[in-house]
Each structure stands twice: as C-alpha cells, then as structure tokens.
Amino acid sequence: MYETNYHRASSVQEAVKLISGAAEGKYLAGGMTLIATMKQRLAAPSDLVDLRHIAEMKGITVNGRSVRIGAATTHHDVASSVELEAVCPAICALASHIGDPHVRHMGTIGGSIANNDPAADYPAAMLALDATIVTNSREIAAADFFTGLFETALNDDEIITAIAFEAPAKAAYRKFPNPASRYAMTGVFVARRDNGDVRVAVTGAGSNGVFRHQGMESALAGNWSPDAVGNVSVDASDLMTDLHASAAYRANLIKVMTKRAVAAA
Amino acid sequence: MGVEGIGARVARKEDKRFLTGKGRYTDDMSVPGMKYAIFVRSPHAHAKIRSIDATAAKEMPGVIDVLDGRQLTADGIGNLICGWMIHSKDGSPMKMGAWRPLADQTVRYVGDAVAVVVADSVDEARDAAEAVVVDYELLPVVTDPVKAMADGQPQLHPEAPNNLIFDWQLGDAAATDAAIAAAAHVTEVKIFNNRLSPNPMEPRAALGIYDSGDDHYTCYTTSQNPHLARLVMSAFYNVAPENKLRVIAPDVGGGFGSKIYIYPEEIVCLWASKRTGVPVKWTCDRTEAFLTDAHGRDHISTAKMAFDSSNRITALKVDTIANLGAYMSLFSSCVPTYLYATLLSGQYDIPAIHANVRTVYTNTAPVDAYRGAGRPEATYLLERTMETAARELGISPAELRRINFIRSFPHQTPVIMNYDAGDYEASLNAAMGAADWNGFADRKAEAERRGMKRGIGMSCYIEACGLAPSSAVGSLGAGVGLWESAEVRVNAVGTIEVMTGSHSHGQGHETTFAQLVADRFGVPIDSVNIVHGDTDKVQMGMGTYGSRSGAVGMSAVVKALDKVEAKAKKIAAHLMEADESDIVIENGELKVAGTDKSVPWFQMALAAYTAHNLPSGMEPGLKEGAFYDPSNFTFPAGCYICEVEVDPDTGRTEIVQFVAADDFGNIINPMIVEGQVHGGLAQGIGQALLEGVHYDPDSGQLLTASYMDYAMPRADDLPSFKVSTSNTPCPNNPLGVKGCGEAGAIGSPPALINAITDAIGNNTLTMPATPEKVWAAAHAAN
Amino acid sequence: MAKITMTVNGRQVSGTCDDRTLLVHFIRENLGLTGTHVGCDTSQCGACVIHMDGLSVKSCSILAVQAAGSSITTIEGLAKDGELHPVQAAFKAHHGLQCGFCTPGMVMTAVDMIARHGSGLDEATVRYELEGNICRCTGYHNIVKAILAAAAEMGGARQAAE
Structure with missing residues (x-):
C-alpha cells in the first residue's frame, strides 16, 4: 500500500470538510474493497476519510412499506434486521450472502453501491427495487445512478448517506x-x-x-x-x-x- | 496397544501451541537489526535484461541496498539444479538450462526474480522495488507444451533444441504394440491433467542471518527438508560450507511438495545478509506464491488399452507430454518418469506396458512434485481409461476391475515395481458396501424426479511411497539417498528426546513418533519430545515428502529404539542381577519375567548416567542412533467412490457422498490417518472440480494469480467423507506401515470425473469440471 | 505516523505506526502477537480473523488506525487461566487442525459463528459460514465436526447455567 493519511469523521458535514482539503481523497466505509485495492497498489488516495463512526449514517427505519437504510449500515445489520425482514425479506437474504461473515461485519450498503463492482449484489437490488440513493446533496434514482463499470453518478466528494425504497409485493x-x-x-x-x-x-x-x-x-x-x-x-x-x-x-x-x-x- | 501406544487415537501434543496462537512459523521470527526484502520480478514471460538501474531506488527512504543478478553471479553463487538425472531413449542426458537465483541475462516466466531490495520495512522495500528500472527486450512467448516442441517456436534455453528436455521411455514397446494389434477391443482415451498451484496456507518465507564474527549463516525457512536445503545450498549454490550453515524449518504451515525445493529467495536472503551486514527476512505474498511456487501436474496424454475377448487387459500404451515450465525444478524430472510411468499397471495384471514421456520447457512457472507427484497422473489416466473401457464393453466398472485385479503377491509389473502385499478386492467391496452401490439406481430415479442428474463413479488406485532403496534410486538417476535417520536420547531422569530427519508440517509427527516410544517403553507420551527441523539439533536427514515419514522415518526410530532397548535391558539385568533375556519392559518398568523384581524406567536411565554400577566394559549414557534404508517402496492402495448430483440447468456439481476405503497397512494413529485422507481428498476433489492454473497463451501472463481467480475448495464445496481402512501389513518395514499422506489426492479425481460423466451421459470432460464445462457437456449429450 | 490506542485481549495498548499499516501487521509486529496470520492478499483466506468490538473481522483488510479505540480479541486472548476455550478444546479433540496456520482464524470464526447461531448450528450452516476461511490440510471434515461439537457443548453449558 502507498502512503496515505487517515481521518475519522464524526458527522457527514465533517467528512465533506475533511475530503475537500485533501489532494486525492477517498471516503472509507467498511473498506472491504477499498483497502484490498490499496493493498494491491491499484488505488492510491492521498487521504482517507473514515465514515464508519458517523451515527447519522447508520440504522434501518421501516415505516409502513417505506424503507430507509443508512449508508453505513453493515451487510450483517441488513441481513439480521427483523423490521426489514417483515417487509422485504429479499434484501435481507441478499445481504446474508454477500462475501463471508467477516466481510458482512464490516462492509456497508453505501460502500458497495458507491463502488458499483459489476459483480456486486446490491446494485441489482437497487435497480429492481427502484430505490433512491440519498446523498449529502441530493437524491438520485437508482436508474440514473449506476453508469458503468465501477462508475456512478456521484460527484467528487459526494457521500451516499442512505438508500430508500418502497417494499414491493x-x-x-x-x-x-x-x-x-x-x-x-x-x-x-x-x-x-x-x-x-x-x-x-x-x-x-x-x-x-x-x-x-x-x-x-x-x-x-x-x-x-x-x-x-x-x-x-x-x-x-x-x-x-x-x-x-x-x-x-x-x-x-x-x-x-x-x-x-x-x-x- | 496402550492408550498412547501404536494404534491409539491420541490427541495431538502439538495442538495446544497452534490453538493458542503460539505456533512459531518463519514469518513469526524476529531478530535484532532485521530488515525486509522485496523482490523485483519480471512482468514479462520472456525477455532479455538490457540493464537494471537502481539509482533512484537506493535513494528512497529506508532502503539499505538494492542487489541484482550480476552481483550475485560475480559473488560465485551457483545455478539452481535438478537433482535427478534422466536419460532420453537415445542415451543422451536431460537438457538442463541454467536457472539463476536472480536472472542476470534472460527472464523466462512472469515472476522470475531479477533484483532484491532490502529496506527498513516491507512497505518501504516495496516502494523502492517499484522504482527499480529494468530495461527489457521482449522475446516471443510459448506456454503450450505441444506448441513449444514445434519448429520455429521461441527457444527457452540454448541447451534444449525445440524446448525438449528429454524423450524417455519405459517398458516393452514391441510387446505392447503386438498385443494391441491382436486385441479383441482397444479403448483409446485422451487425457489432460490440469496444472495446479499447491497453496499451502502459509506462504513461503526465509530469514537469512549472517554472523561475520564466526563467518556463519543461519537460515529460517519454510522447508519440508532443512537438511537437504543445507546440503544443496552448500554443495551446489556456494552459499556457505555445510559446517557454516544452519538451516531451521520451524513450524511450517503445510507443504504438499511445494516446500521440498530450495528456491531463489532463501539463497538470496542469505547472500544479501552477508552483502548488507543485516539479517534479511522475506515473506511471500499470495500472488507471488501463485507466480513462483512450483506448480504441479500439467500432462497431456493418450492411452491405448487392449483387451482380449474375456475383457482381460493385454496391454497399455501411453504417450505423455509433461510441461516442466521455464526451469527444471529440484525433482521435476523424476515426477513424470519414475513416479508416474512405474505406476501405470495400477491394481491390474497387465502383461505389457509401454510409456513414452517427453518433457518440455515453456514460459511458465517451474512444475515439480505436488501431493501425489506422478501417481495422481498415472491413476487418473488409468482409471479414466478403465471407466471408458467398461462403458464401451458394456460391463459394470466394478466387474471390469475385478476381472483384472492382481491377486497374488509379490507381483512384478512390467514397469519396474514389485508389489509386496495388497487385497484390492477387499477395498473395492468395502467401498461399494459403504456407498450402497446397489442402491444407486433408486437414488438416481429419485433425483431424476427432482430434475437432477445423479451419477456414480469409482477409482481403484495404487501408489508407491517411501521411495527406496537408495542404491536402486541412485541407479535410476537420483542425486541423493532416500534413507532416514533417528536418534533416541534417554535423559538421566528417563525422559526421552527423539531427533528425526523427518519434518512435520501438519502431519502430527510430534504425536505419532512419540507413540512409538510410549508403545515400546510404556512411558507417557508427555515424557517424549520429538525434535525435528533444525540442522544444528538433528543429524543428517532427508525430510518429509512422498508419504515417507511413516514407512522410512518411523522405521529409523524403531531401529534406534531397538538399540536403546537392548542397552536398557543390559543395565536393568545388571542392576537386578538377572539374565538380560529375562527382562521385559512394561508400563515404564523393566521387570524380570516371572518374578516381582523390577526397576523403574527412570532409575535405569539414572544408572546409565551415574555410571556407578554398569556392566563391566559398558559405556555410560543411553543414546542411540540409526539410519534406515528401506528395501522396497510400500504400496498403499484403495477404492474411492464418488456420487454426484448435477444441476442440468447450471452445470453445478454437488458431491452427495464420497467414500474412501484404503489399505495403509498397520496404523499408528487412526485419527491422524483419517485426517490425512480427508485433506488428500479435498485436494483431489479441488483438482477435479475447481482448481486450474491458467496462463494467457500470447503474453504468458498468469491469469489465476489470486484466490479471486484460482478456485480453492471451501467447506461448502465438500461433503463429510466416509472413510475406512483395511489392512495388509507391509512386509518390508518393521512397523508394517504404508504411507497415507497422498492417497486421497491420488485416488479421488478419477472417481469424481467418472461420476460426473456418468451423470451427464457424456464421457468427454476435462478437469477442472467447472459448471460451464459440465453444463455444455450435459447439453451436448442430449 | 499515527499514535493509536486500543484494547487488545483486555489490556489497553498504544503504539505508533504508519497510517497505511494494516491492523494485522500492527498486531503481529507492534504487539508481538504472531498468532494472527496472513495467508492471502485478497481478503479471502481468513487466517487473519480476529474479533473487533465483539464481531469477527479480517484484520488484513482493516487499517490499524481504523481500529483505534476499539476492543480487539486475538487468538492469544481466547484461553482463560490456562484452560482452552471450548472451541479450542473441540478442535484438539476432533483433530480439526493439521499444520495450524489457518487454525487461529478458524477458531476465531467458530467462536463468532457459535455466538450468533448457538447450539442450533447444523452442518450445512457451518460449511456455509466457513466461506471466508480456507484450510488446505483438513478437507474441513474435522473442522466442521469440531465446531458442531463445540456448539453443542457450549449450548449445553449455557442451558445448564440458566
């Protein structure tokens, strides 16, 4: 891994501020893809801004059939959410089959979606569920979000804060x-x-x-x-x-x- | 047997340290002043080195030095060698090209080392390695062995025209051809044996420590045979004279053959330590392991098997091309020859066999012994051919095998081997019983109703282990003897140390070797320590590979124990004023038979060391050594049955049951033997179903350089195994044991492929049987 | 360079390392706890599995600085008062290890798995849950057996305590 500088953010606002001061900054969610990529020297961010400790980005709320999942919610937490299971068991099952237990304990839904690996599971769910990707500055329909291999509609420094969807029948x-x-x-x-x-x-x-x-x-x-x-x-x-x-x-x-x-x- | 003696299911003594994180592997070693090495490796499969510029790299933070192949050559470090001479059928010796520990003129595969950076930290060494500028002149590449032999292809070594290393044969060609011409039926099969990466979970590592005060070198390394490493590094590579070189193989995290060899990195770490004046540690990462650990298998063969009208085999003719990669690794030449063609008779009485083997250089990693080494290739060829023949002849696979089994021993095959003992029908029956072979049709029908295709396949393997005797292997070209040594040291308090030349890297020697002592003297195994893996502590030994530690290593211990027992009885007889022949050893006591007189074991030991009252003329002390050279190989054999369900929609294969019935002769610890079988089966199933090394044919780039692309067997790829053993004791060693380390990997691939081809009704399928290949073959059959 | 503090095996530890230092290297080199291993570069083999704040994670895919302030348990912290943890004891009793290299990660994985599933674990679940841990020696047969035995025993022990 190349040299990098680590920063820990405690709010979305702080995260954006930290990254705006970086030469080539990258947000670090669970890190299950980013750290591996950096280890192979295929990515070399000058700065990393850790989002894992931002409380406002975590958690699942289910309101009727409306679902909102904080971007920093881990695959493990999605997989084991009783509220979510009640309205959309498919996404719990999907999350329970991402990577392995250790990856599920660290990896987050926001990180997975932002990375848009062509073999990742969540992007398929987002498209099929017609989900909305909520960022710090706007809301993006899933249909407009995934733009190509590892490419998304996110601007530089934009953070996914949550995803939202209506649970289907x-x-x-x-x-x-x-x-x-x-x-x-x-x-x-x-x-x-x-x-x-x-x-x-x-x-x-x-x-x-x-x-x-x-x-x-x-x-x-x-x-x-x-x-x-x-x-x-x-x-x-x-x-x-x-x-x-x-x-x-x-x-x-x-x-x-x-x-x-x-x-x- | 006692609770800790021969045959007991003793939990392992070594487990506690592994379970509590106290194992000591090479990468765990740390010495004052230690620095870290990173190798600069060729990104090209074939190129000339025009120049190496390390100026910028040497200026980077933390860098101690950057060393390259020209400096290594100037310091007189020798070429890596292949230690087994094979002669072509025209009498010419094999064509061995030069393999430099650091390439100084030409690189021949992706990963070939060209320079080494030594720095304060691994990260700094890696930063600097990227800054080393190597100017390469690219050369054309060939990765396919058949293509490599053709005219006009890239030449890897000037010594080997058309990249042919040797063209060797075994057996009687005329008799074989005549029998094929006269046959009632001939089955012809094309066989591809896929290239594999051994993948012990501990990557290779080396720590070289040069002590200028004594002009002495110490090397910690991930080796299956530290003494051989010392011998080769001193006799051939000019690293240091043997008495100035200590090699320590501490806890080693699996080997499977890949850690037999002495690689460039340990040589370079020792040399670099002297050059830089600091201890130098290198630890392989997984991608480096895929690139540079010796691979296994990679054979292309055709087999013709002839039958008479009563379905008896009359001849077998085999033509094999073996890809040895860019350089001849240490034992690469014996794997596709004496460890392969000599096993082509299998469990069958075959009057005539002829094998022709050509070995070829290509721009790929060196290929050498991997768990089974030659015997899996022979078994796969033979058992796929038998299955195909049974289908062509319209008789059951079991029946065809029964008709052809060897039934009297000793049996001389037409390909050197003299089988000493076996009962092949017994393991066949045991396996068929355990698998409920007769109930298969019902299970198949039930699966059919669920839309699944169910298949069953068997494989009857034989293997030869404990390669021996030394004089015989010497006459066949081996550069070393294949004996083993042991020293049994009884301490003054009666505790015992056994120094063995065998090396445990997962096999459990610290327990099983101690069981031999416990069995002999009735002492608790906790009072016995097995010492191995350190050339300063242990007398010369040959290490662990080819399932030799039981048959050869333990036999040496037995010989040393015989000597200890004889002297102990003399001392005890003297102490009790009894006749030596009346002394028996039981439960830690030396007793006079038929009396109540006894001396505890520890008291006899103390007497040996106080030497106050020993028989007249007896030397004090109680320590005996032995070297054991076997008179023959041992021949484990067995029958494996695999049952699968194939999902016709996806081609996914599920192994629904796997049965192994093995004959390993006498068994020291059944728990450990079963563990060896389980592990071997997983590797064989991995070969058949999942694993394959792939190079891009145009660029020679390795396409399977991490676990992202090389499919390792995971827990959910495998079933729980049904294993059992039968026993025809080996008559040629004192314990009656055979080897068990490789059988699982040898016998399982054909059973699995026979089962899948049975399920899909298409006999053409190559390993690994990936979902796509199975899906395509299943659809082609319909 | 970062100065970090965390709790490892119940004790607070501090150390200085590069921001790019992986947690596994911090544990092995700064703390000298060499039981946690590195077996691959791609976060697949699981030889590096430890527990961070009570959950199993791969310490080769986490920076040491990410773990600052957290509570870590490594294989060295599992046995208490010289007594093997029931999972360690089961691995020994069922010969769930050979070369020992994957073993620390396997044991830490098994402890986490049993904590999540309790004694209701079955063979298929154990095999599925081991997706992130590769063993080349045992064919997993005895690892699966050991985990099921430990789960049953720990479940039994829990019940007895209730």
Whole structure:
C-alpha cells in the first residue's frame, strides 16, 4: 500500500470538510474493497476519510412499506434486521450472502453501491427495487445512478448517506457464485409491485455492469411465474466472457436465476 | 496397544501451541537489526535484461541496498539444479538450462526474480522495488507444451533444441504394440491433467542471518527438508560450507511438495545478509506464491488399452507430454518418469506396458512434485481409461476391475515395481458396501424426479511411497539417498528426546513418533519430545515428502529404539542381577519375567548416567542412533467412490457422498490417518472440480494469480467423507506401515470425473469440471 | 505516523505506526502477537480473523488506525487461566487442525459463528459460514465436526447455567 493519511469523521458535514482539503481523497466505509485495492497498489488516495463512526449514517427505519437504510449500515445489520425482514425479506437474504461473515461485519450498503463492482449484489437490488440513493446533496434514482463499470453518478466528494425504497409485493434474489471469488457470476433480483409492475435486474453478467432485462420484465408482467421465463431470449452479445464463464453461459444463467428468483419470491 | 501406544487415537501434543496462537512459523521470527526484502520480478514471460538501474531506488527512504543478478553471479553463487538425472531413449542426458537465483541475462516466466531490495520495512522495500528500472527486450512467448516442441517456436534455453528436455521411455514397446494389434477391443482415451498451484496456507518465507564474527549463516525457512536445503545450498549454490550453515524449518504451515525445493529467495536472503551486514527476512505474498511456487501436474496424454475377448487387459500404451515450465525444478524430472510411468499397471495384471514421456520447457512457472507427484497422473489416466473401457464393453466398472485385479503377491509389473502385499478386492467391496452401490439406481430415479442428474463413479488406485532403496534410486538417476535417520536420547531422569530427519508440517509427527516410544517403553507420551527441523539439533536427514515419514522415518526410530532397548535391558539385568533375556519392559518398568523384581524406567536411565554400577566394559549414557534404508517402496492402495448430483440447468456439481476405503497397512494413529485422507481428498476433489492454473497463451501472463481467480475448495464445496481402512501389513518395514499422506489426492479425481460423466451421459470432460464445462457437456449429450 | 490506542485481549495498548499499516501487521509486529496470520492478499483466506468490538473481522483488510479505540480479541486472548476455550478444546479433540496456520482464524470464526447461531448450528450452516476461511490440510471434515461439537457443548453449558 502507498502512503496515505487517515481521518475519522464524526458527522457527514465533517467528512465533506475533511475530503475537500485533501489532494486525492477517498471516503472509507467498511473498506472491504477499498483497502484490498490499496493493498494491491491499484488505488492510491492521498487521504482517507473514515465514515464508519458517523451515527447519522447508520440504522434501518421501516415505516409502513417505506424503507430507509443508512449508508453505513453493515451487510450483517441488513441481513439480521427483523423490521426489514417483515417487509422485504429479499434484501435481507441478499445481504446474508454477500462475501463471508467477516466481510458482512464490516462492509456497508453505501460502500458497495458507491463502488458499483459489476459483480456486486446490491446494485441489482437497487435497480429492481427502484430505490433512491440519498446523498449529502441530493437524491438520485437508482436508474440514473449506476453508469458503468465501477462508475456512478456521484460527484467528487459526494457521500451516499442512505438508500430508500418502497417494499414491493414480491421480491427475491438468486445468484450463481463464481467458484473462486464467490462474487456473483450472474445474479438476478426480481421485484413485483401490486400494480403489476415488474423489474428484473441482473448483476455479474453485463459487460457494462448491472442492467435491467426488459424481455424478462415484460414476460413476467404478463405472467408472474417461472414458466414465463422459458421463451424469453437473452442476448449474449452484451455479456461478459472471462476465465470462468462465457457470455453464452451467462445468458443461460440469467434465465435460470430469474426463473428461480421468481419461484422463490 | 496402550492408550498412547501404536494404534491409539491420541490427541495431538502439538495442538495446544497452534490453538493458542503460539505456533512459531518463519514469518513469526524476529531478530535484532532485521530488515525486509522485496523482490523485483519480471512482468514479462520472456525477455532479455538490457540493464537494471537502481539509482533512484537506493535513494528512497529506508532502503539499505538494492542487489541484482550480476552481483550475485560475480559473488560465485551457483545455478539452481535438478537433482535427478534422466536419460532420453537415445542415451543422451536431460537438457538442463541454467536457472539463476536472480536472472542476470534472460527472464523466462512472469515472476522470475531479477533484483532484491532490502529496506527498513516491507512497505518501504516495496516502494523502492517499484522504482527499480529494468530495461527489457521482449522475446516471443510459448506456454503450450505441444506448441513449444514445434519448429520455429521461441527457444527457452540454448541447451534444449525445440524446448525438449528429454524423450524417455519405459517398458516393452514391441510387446505392447503386438498385443494391441491382436486385441479383441482397444479403448483409446485422451487425457489432460490440469496444472495446479499447491497453496499451502502459509506462504513461503526465509530469514537469512549472517554472523561475520564466526563467518556463519543461519537460515529460517519454510522447508519440508532443512537438511537437504543445507546440503544443496552448500554443495551446489556456494552459499556457505555445510559446517557454516544452519538451516531451521520451524513450524511450517503445510507443504504438499511445494516446500521440498530450495528456491531463489532463501539463497538470496542469505547472500544479501552477508552483502548488507543485516539479517534479511522475506515473506511471500499470495500472488507471488501463485507466480513462483512450483506448480504441479500439467500432462497431456493418450492411452491405448487392449483387451482380449474375456475383457482381460493385454496391454497399455501411453504417450505423455509433461510441461516442466521455464526451469527444471529440484525433482521435476523424476515426477513424470519414475513416479508416474512405474505406476501405470495400477491394481491390474497387465502383461505389457509401454510409456513414452517427453518433457518440455515453456514460459511458465517451474512444475515439480505436488501431493501425489506422478501417481495422481498415472491413476487418473488409468482409471479414466478403465471407466471408458467398461462403458464401451458394456460391463459394470466394478466387474471390469475385478476381472483384472492382481491377486497374488509379490507381483512384478512390467514397469519396474514389485508389489509386496495388497487385497484390492477387499477395498473395492468395502467401498461399494459403504456407498450402497446397489442402491444407486433408486437414488438416481429419485433425483431424476427432482430434475437432477445423479451419477456414480469409482477409482481403484495404487501408489508407491517411501521411495527406496537408495542404491536402486541412485541407479535410476537420483542425486541423493532416500534413507532416514533417528536418534533416541534417554535423559538421566528417563525422559526421552527423539531427533528425526523427518519434518512435520501438519502431519502430527510430534504425536505419532512419540507413540512409538510410549508403545515400546510404556512411558507417557508427555515424557517424549520429538525434535525435528533444525540442522544444528538433528543429524543428517532427508525430510518429509512422498508419504515417507511413516514407512522410512518411523522405521529409523524403531531401529534406534531397538538399540536403546537392548542397552536398557543390559543395565536393568545388571542392576537386578538377572539374565538380560529375562527382562521385559512394561508400563515404564523393566521387570524380570516371572518374578516381582523390577526397576523403574527412570532409575535405569539414572544408572546409565551415574555410571556407578554398569556392566563391566559398558559405556555410560543411553543414546542411540540409526539410519534406515528401506528395501522396497510400500504400496498403499484403495477404492474411492464418488456420487454426484448435477444441476442440468447450471452445470453445478454437488458431491452427495464420497467414500474412501484404503489399505495403509498397520496404523499408528487412526485419527491422524483419517485426517490425512480427508485433506488428500479435498485436494483431489479441488483438482477435479475447481482448481486450474491458467496462463494467457500470447503474453504468458498468469491469469489465476489470486484466490479471486484460482478456485480453492471451501467447506461448502465438500461433503463429510466416509472413510475406512483395511489392512495388509507391509512386509518390508518393521512397523508394517504404508504411507497415507497422498492417497486421497491420488485416488479421488478419477472417481469424481467418472461420476460426473456418468451423470451427464457424456464421457468427454476435462478437469477442472467447472459448471460451464459440465453444463455444455450435459447439453451436448442430449 | 499515527499514535493509536486500543484494547487488545483486555489490556489497553498504544503504539505508533504508519497510517497505511494494516491492523494485522500492527498486531503481529507492534504487539508481538504472531498468532494472527496472513495467508492471502485478497481478503479471502481468513487466517487473519480476529474479533473487533465483539464481531469477527479480517484484520488484513482493516487499517490499524481504523481500529483505534476499539476492543480487539486475538487468538492469544481466547484461553482463560490456562484452560482452552471450548472451541479450542473441540478442535484438539476432533483433530480439526493439521499444520495450524489457518487454525487461529478458524477458531476465531467458530467462536463468532457459535455466538450468533448457538447450539442450533447444523452442518450445512457451518460449511456455509466457513466461506471466508480456507484450510488446505483438513478437507474441513474435522473442522466442521469440531465446531458442531463445540456448539453443542457450549449450548449445553449455557442451558445448564440458566
């Protein structure tokens, strides 16, 4: 790791102030990706501003079907929230399968979303749940937030403070893990609202990151059942090919994971 | 057996320190003034070094010095060597190219070390290593061994035209060809044995300490055989004369073969310590381990197996190309030859066998012995061929094996080995019983109803361990003898130290070797200490690999115990005025048989050291040593059965049961033997299902350089195993033991692939059977 | 350079280190507690698992300065009064370790796992929860057995105490 300077913020305001004084500052949430990247010398921030001790960024509130999750809430806390489980068990289940127990104790929902790893789980949930990404300066619809591989709509120095969404009537997430890294080789989050609106978001497979699959969505809007997926064609041309899986195989996994997610929702 | 004697399930003496964080591994060692080394490594797979400029690096904070290969060469440090001479079938010796500890002219694989930075901290050393400017002239790259042999390909070493190291054969080609021509049926199979990274969880490390006062060197290192490291570093690498070099392998966190070899880094740490005047420690990170630890396997073979009309095997013909990487590692030449082709008879009576093996240089990391070393390659080839033959011949895989089992011993195979004992039908029956083989059809039908494809596969393996005797391996090209040593030192208070040349890096020797002593003298194992891993404390020894510690290392202890027992009885007889032949040793006492006269063990020991009252002419003291050279290998064998369910939608394979029935001869500690089998199975299953080293063929870049891309078996990839043992004692060593360390890794891959191919109804599948490959093969079958 | 203070195994400790120093290196080098190991660079092997404020974390993926002010337990702090913790004892009784290198992380993981799941742990859950810990020696068979045995025993002990 290259030299860096560490700062600990106790409020969002302080964090923004700290980073504005840095040459090339970066916010540090759970650090489960950032520290690993810095260890490999692939990132070299001059300053790190630790968000883990900002009380206002933690916690889960459920109001009717409205959900708000503080950005510094760990995967473990999302996975084990009884209130959240009652309205949207799919996101608890998703969080309980991120990384491993130790990663879940440190990693945060805000950190994961801000990083937008193309194989991360949360971005699929955000898109399918039509979530709002709340920052220190504005609110961004998930649809506008994820802009490419490791790219988001966040401005420099902007902090995600929370995410908010309306719990859907039905939802589920299914992923097929990469046998080595255990990240999603393909993960599909499905959500259906009472008005019949269906969203299907895919992570781990797209060569441009997380995306919604319109074909699946319209098929499932017409017939919310695993069988409806059978005749949907998945175009492999925009999917990733790597050491572990070809685009064609990922296209197959999108269908299979969608089917299974619908069955589980 | 006593509660702590031979055959007892004794909990391990060494566990407490590991469980409480008190294990002492090389990276835990710290000495005053110690500095840290980081290696500058080639980012290119093949290049000439035009120049190295360390001017800027030397000016960076904390940097003590930057040293490169030209300085190392100027100081007379020698080439790394391969210690086993193989001759090609035309009689020419193998073509060994030069391997410099720090490359001074050419780099031949990504990770080849070119310089070393010594600095106050690891971070500072790494900062400076990035500032070392190496000017490379890029050369073309070849990673594929078949391609490497063709004309016009990049040449790695001038000594080896077409990158061919040797073209070797074993067996009778004419008889084999004749039998194939006359066969009722010939099964032909193409076999690929994937390249693996051993991945002991403790990365390699070395701490070199030069003491200018005594002109003496100490090396702490992650070694399976510290004495061999000392011998090789002194005799071949000119680091220091043996009497001026102490090598200590403290607690070592797994080896699996990869820590047999003497690597550039420990040589460089010792040399750099003298050059800089400070102790120098280097600790490998995981990516460096993937790049530079010797890999395993990487064979491409074809096999032709001939059968007569009653399904008896009449011949086996094998052609193998083995990729040895960029340099010949220490034992790389014997793995695809004497540890491979000699096992091609398996458990079967095969009248004619011929194997041809070509070994090839490529721009990849060196390949050497990895758990099983040659025997997994032979077993995989043979057991995939047997399974394929059974399918072609339309008979059950068990029946085909039964027809061909060797049933009388000793049995001379056509490929050197003389099997001493075994009962292959017994382990086959045990495995089939434990797996409920006959109930499989019902389970398959039930799985079918859930949309899953269920398959079952078996593998009957044999292996040879305790490589021996020294004179025989010498005649086959080995550069060393393969005996083992022990010294048993009874202290004046009766406690006992055993110095062994074997080295434990997870095998539990501190417990099992102590059990031998407890068994012999009836003393508690807590009064016995096993000392190993330090060339200053232990007499010359050959270390631990090839499942040799039981069959060879323990046999040396037994020989030394024989001598101690004889002298102890003489002393006791003298003290009790009895006849030596009437003395028996039981429960820590020396008794006169048939009387109530006895001397406690400690009292006899005290008498040996006070020497006030010893038999006339007897030397004081009680300490005996022995060197044991076995008369033959031992031949563990067994049958493994794997049952899987394949999800046809995703190609994911779940192992629903794995049964291992092994014959390891007599067993010292069943708990430890079972643990060895479990671990071996996990590595074999890892090879078959998950693991594979991949290089980019154009650039020679390693694509699987971390756990992000190299799939290690995790707990949820594996089932709980059903293991059992049967016993035909080995007639060639005093304990009747065979080796158990490698069997699991040898026997399991073909069982798993046989099961998956059975499930999906497609026999073409290569390891590792990744979900995508299985999915594609399952769909191709439909 | 940062001066940091934290509680390690019940004792308050202070030390000076670079801001870039990882917690695992602070523990191993500044505090001399070498039971916590480093086995990979990518936060996957779990040889470095410790407890921070009561939860298992990977000390190779946390800066020492991030842990300032927290309460840390390492493998050295688990046994009390010379008695092995029930999880340590179960690993010994069931041969849940061979080379010992992954063992500290495995034991710390198991203690955390049992604390979260209690005696209701089953084999599938144990195997799933071990995703972040790699062992190359044991094939996990005896590790799983040891954790289940410890969970049963600790659950039993808890019940007896209630």
